[in-house]
Amino acid sequence: MGSGKIKPPKTRIAKIDSNMKVSIPISIPIDLLAKVITAAEEFLGKPIESKSEAFQIVLKQGIARILEIQDRKLHMGKIDQEKKDQENIQR
Secondary structure, eight states: EEESOOOOOOOOEEEEOOSOOOOOOOOOOHHHHHHHHHHHOOOOOOHOOHHHHHHHHHHHHHHHHHHHHHHHHHHHHHHHHHHHHHHHHOO
């Protein structure tokens, strides 16, 4: 039988090194990892050296794309508001 001790649950803790890089242990399906690596290699046009490098590239590009979409939505909102303002002035 067991010794009666209760083991604490495994926790996933992000570790920050002296270069301000964060290590985050994650579990992902192998097909998703393959997609991340493929996307990074296609973006760079060369083979990727590590999984970490692949994730960094994909995350940076994903964030850039999201910010681009948000900026476009903000810009379109301003254009829509200008059109409404023009219509109100013409009335």
